[in-house]
Every structure is written in structure tokens, then in C-alpha cells.
Amino acid sequence: MTTSRVINFGAGPSTLPQSVLEKAAQGLLNFEDTGIGIAEISHRSKEFVAFISNVEALIRSQLNVPPTHSILFTQGGGTTQFSAVVLNLLARHKLLHPELTDDERVMDYVLTGSWSKKAFLEAKRLGGARANIALDARKYSKDGVSFDNVPPHDEYAFSPASALIYYCENETIDGVQFSPDPSAQTSFPFTILPRERSGLLPLVGDHSSSFMSRPIPHLSEHAVIFAGAQKNIGPAGLTVLIVRQDCLVDVDAAAKLGATPVPLCLSYKTLAEGRSLYNTPSLLPIYITGLVLERMQELGGLAYFEALGRRKAEKVYAAVRAGEERGVFQGKVQAGSCSWMNVIFNVLGSGAESRFLAGAEKVGMKGLKGHRSVGGIRVSLYNAVTEADTDKLVDYMKEFVSEASSFCSA
Ligand SMILES: Cc1ncc(COP(=O)(O)O)c(C=O)c1O
Structure with a gap:
């Protein structure tokens, strides 16, 4: 196949391996020898169901995701998750602590760049709890207004029993990322986070622009990790979620206690019970992502x-x-x-x-x-x-x- 492709350093959607695109072109015509293209086949066909299970297995094995966590596929990108994590984790907190008022319920946000700031603003807009800034990295910047750093651990001020603790692992717009070296002051301060009485952490990580580029520190302690596919692993249209099973909560039971009702397509429990097929998933992005992950595995x-x-x-x-x-x-x-x-x-x-x-x-x-x-x-x-x-x-x-x-x- 001839191409006149340039080198694409775009921030997302971004470049995909040529070998994958060539294979995907075949799959568009004939998916897994079914005689039907991937954009045309039923998401409930046995071939697609087997394919999506394998995509999950490829993520689970390469990222070392423990059995305590479900891997879910959805749509709507990282931006939809800015809302979904708030709704699901506030529902969870309402079930755990029905006695608290909205003012007493807190969500802690770590602001290290434009995306975590956007997520914070959405949490504030949705209400149901007080959105608190546990850290604003702009205060430690060279000019006092830009996001250009991750501050040292002792600058964080976490609330004692928050419904969620939110961070963005890699700030795509500002070029700021937590250090992977746990001894560095610019690593994420996992060891000082306040835990729930059960020992669990309500920790939420936006890993959209670093997903599958290196291991996720303390993965097993996260409540929710989410990532749009369109940086490292596939086209836009697929969002990957890694959700600890205690966060797959009955959102309707929480609504009866006064929590905001959660649209079913945003409910993690609904997605998990439907094995990510509650409604029609994005078959083509899932297919291309699967091909990228297979190639990743082959390469090491x-x-x-x-x-x-x-x-x-x-x-x-x-x-x-x-x-x-x-x-x-x-x-x-x-x-x-x-x-x-x-x-x-x-x-x-x-x-x-x-x-x-x-x-x-x-x-x-x-x-x-x-x-x-x-x-x-x-x-x-x-x-x-x-x-x-x-x-x-x-x-x-x-x-x-x-x-x-x-x-x-x-
Ligand atoms: C770190 C991060 N979070 C969230 C988003 C929003 O993703 P989407 O445009 O898929 O909603 C982006 C988009 O680039 C991002 O880089």
C-alpha cells in the first residue's frame, strides 16, 4: 500500500502505527473472516464479543490490573468522565454517608494543569458536594499564573473524608507530568492521601494522555482511572475505564437518599453489568485499539x-x-x-x-x-x-x- 504520510506530532487525535492502519483497512472490509466489516457487524456477534474480551485481557495483562478492578469501555471521551466520576463517586459517598449535607461532603482536586482545572470546574458546576482545591500548582509557577510544575508533597492540603481525590497524570496542554520516581518530590503523593475507614482511597486519575505509555503507580489503590484512547492506543471514540468494584454502586439507591440521579449510560455499574455492551459501543475504535494493543504486546x-x-x-x-x-x-x-x-x-x-x-x-x-x-x-x-x-x-x-x-x- 503506498502512502504519503508525514510525521504527525499532534497532541490527539494522534499518529497510529501504519501496520495497524493497514490491518484495520482489511477489517473494515471483512472482520475476522466473518465476511462483514467491523463498522457493519453486530456488537453482539460472537466474533466481536470475543474481540472486546481480548482487548480487556490485553490491557489487564500489560498494565497488571488486579481482579479487584473492572475494565470498562465507553464513549464520550475524558470530558464525559469529568462528570461521570463525580456522579458515580458522589452516589457511592451518599450510600456510605447518607447523614452528610452537600456542604459537608467534599471532593478534593489537585490542579496541575488545564485539564484538571476543567474537571474541577465541572465538579463545581454539578454540585452535590463542595469542590475543594487540594493543591493549585499555579502558585508555585515561575510567573504565578501558569501551570509549569508539580509542587512538593508538603504543599498538598487534602480533606479528611472526601468523596473523591482527583488528579490528572499528564497535563497534555501544559506539558506537566508527575514523576514516575516515587522518591521524587514531583511524584504524586500517594503515601500521604487520607484513607477511608475501610482503608480504601477514593482516588480518581485522568490518564488520558499517558495511558499505556508506562506503568501506573499504585494502580490497585485507585477507585477510578479513565483514559480516552486517542493518544497512545487508538482513535477517538473509545474511553477506557478501570474501576474498583466497590465503586460500581447502585446509583438509583443513592438517588433515593437524595443523590443526583445518574444517567444510565454514565453509571459504572450499568456498564459493568452490561460488560460494556449496555448500548452500542464504538466498534471501529475498539477494533483499532485492540490491534494497537496486540502490537504492543508483540513488541514487549x-x-x-x-x-x-x-x-x-x-x-x-x-x-x-x-x-x-x-x-x-x-x-x-x-x-x-x-x-x-x-x-x-x-x-x-x-x-x-x-x-x-x-x-x-x-x-x-x-x-x-x-x-x-x-x-x-x-x-x-x-x-x-x-x-x-x-x-x-x-x-x-x-x-x-x-x-x-x-x-x-x-
Ligand atoms: C489529559 C486529558 N484529559 C481529558 C481530555 C479530554 O478528552 P476528550 O476530548 O476525549 O473529551 C484530554 C484531551 O486532550 C486530555 O488530554
Whole structure:
């Protein structure tokens, strides 16, 4: 099959492995030798039911998800989960603590970037409990207003018995990510979180833009982990949920006690009981995701992608630092908080950013423009961006720096 594909560093939807897309094209015509394409076949056919079970098994084995947690597939993206986690976990808390008023019930949010802030605003809008900011990383930023860091552990102020504790593992827009090194002050402070009397944590993690790129620390302690597929594992249209089984609650019983009624398609219990087939799922995105996960497994699973991700990020950050020394680039995120997935930097000088983007496009690299809310350059290094693609970008960055610095000194 001939292609004229460019290297796509877009932040999501993002690039997918070519071999997967070629296989998926076959599946669009004839899924698993059924003679029916994946976009046409019934979600209740035995072939699709077997396929979706295998997608679940591939996630469970590669991420090491314990039997205490269900893996669910739904639609609506991360944004729908901003609402769904609030509704489900408030229903759970209402069942556990029916005596508390809405004012006494608290949801703790850790704000390290634009996505956690958006999730916090949705929680506040939905009501049913007080949305509290346990940490606002902007206070510790270089300019006092941007998200550019993960603050040290002793800056968090958690409430004692909250209905949920929310964080976003990788802030796609701001390029801020928690360190995977548990001894680093910029890791997520799992060990200081207040536990419920039962010992459980009402911990919710948005892992949309780092899912399946490296292991999830303390996975088994999470109440809910959610991720849109469209960064590392598939196309938009599929959202993966990992839900601890005590969070699959009877939302109607909670509503009888005064909790907000939960639409059935957002209820985790409904999704789990229907084995993610309560209503018609997004068959094509699930199919492509399954092919990506099979390929991941063949290549060596998370260990392979973690090592690859580390190398790619190190190479790009090294190029940013080299550009900083010559006064051409300026990294935005503080040391220790830099994302492996989204590298953010500015190109200094009037018109320099446009020149950088136009030059990149000329040599076949697209998707490098930063998010409209923060500007600059954003290099997204999701799993399907190869090391060769990364090397090509790094070469281009080096060339740009040497040309820009000779231009400045001329
Ligand atoms: C970390 C994170 N959370 C949530 C979202 C929202 O996802 P969606 O657009 O699929 O609703 C995004 C989208 O890029 C994201 O990067």
C-alpha cells in the first residue's frame, strides 16, 4: 500500500502505527473472516464479543490490573468522565454517608494543569458536594499564573473524608507530568492521601494522555482511572475505564437518599453489568485499539514502550536545552515536572515560531503548534511516534538552532 504520510506530532487525535492502519483497512472490509466489516457487524456477534474480551485481557495483562478492578469501555471521551466520576463517586459517598449535607461532603482536586482545572470546574458546576482545591500548582509557577510544575508533597492540603481525590497524570496542554520516581518530590503523593475507614482511597486519575505509555503507580489503590484512547492506543471514540468494584454502586439507591440521579449510560455499574455492551459501543475504535494493543504486546509490552518513551523524551529535552543555551528556545516546564508525552517550549524572537513550524512542515513534520491557550511549540511523543521520527525532529531542531544563532550573530 503506498502512502504519503508525514510525521504527525499532534497532541490527539494522534499518529497510529501504519501496520495497524493497514490491518484495520482489511477489517473494515471483512472482520475476522466473518465476511462483514467491523463498522457493519453486530456488537453482539460472537466474533466481536470475543474481540472486546481480548482487548480487556490485553490491557489487564500489560498494565497488571488486579481482579479487584473492572475494565470498562465507553464513549464520550475524558470530558464525559469529568462528570461521570463525580456522579458515580458522589452516589457511592451518599450510600456510605447518607447523614452528610452537600456542604459537608467534599471532593478534593489537585490542579496541575488545564485539564484538571476543567474537571474541577465541572465538579463545581454539578454540585452535590463542595469542590475543594487540594493543591493549585499555579502558585508555585515561575510567573504565578501558569501551570509549569508539580509542587512538593508538603504543599498538598487534602480533606479528611472526601468523596473523591482527583488528579490528572499528564497535563497534555501544559506539558506537566508527575514523576514516575516515587522518591521524587514531583511524584504524586500517594503515601500521604487520607484513607477511608475501610482503608480504601477514593482516588480518581485522568490518564488520558499517558495511558499505556508506562506503568501506573499504585494502580490497585485507585477507585477510578479513565483514559480516552486517542493518544497512545487508538482513535477517538473509545474511553477506557478501570474501576474498583466497590465503586460500581447502585446509583438509583443513592438517588433515593437524595443523590443526583445518574444517567444510565454514565453509571459504572450499568456498564459493568452490561460488560460494556449496555448500548452500542464504538466498534471501529475498539477494533483499532485492540490491534494497537496486540502490537504492543508483540513488541514487549509496557516495558518496551516505557524505555522507548524515556529515550524519545530525553532526546527532545536535550535539544530544547541546547537551544536554550544559544538563546533560541525556552523550555516552559520546571525541571522534574516535564512530561514524557508532551514537550512544550517557545521559539524566541519575532516570527521565529512561525518559521520553526513552516520549516518543520517543509521536511514532513506536522502537529507541532502548541495548544491555542498556551501557544508555543508542543511535541507529542505518544507510543506510535517512532525513535526515527524523534531523531528527525531533533536533527531539525539542531539545524534550526544553528541557523538562528548564526543569523543572530551576523
Ligand atoms: C489529559 C486529558 N484529559 C481529558 C481530555 C479530554 O478528552 P476528550 O476530548 O476525549 O473529551 C484530554 C484531551 O486532550 C486530555 O488530554
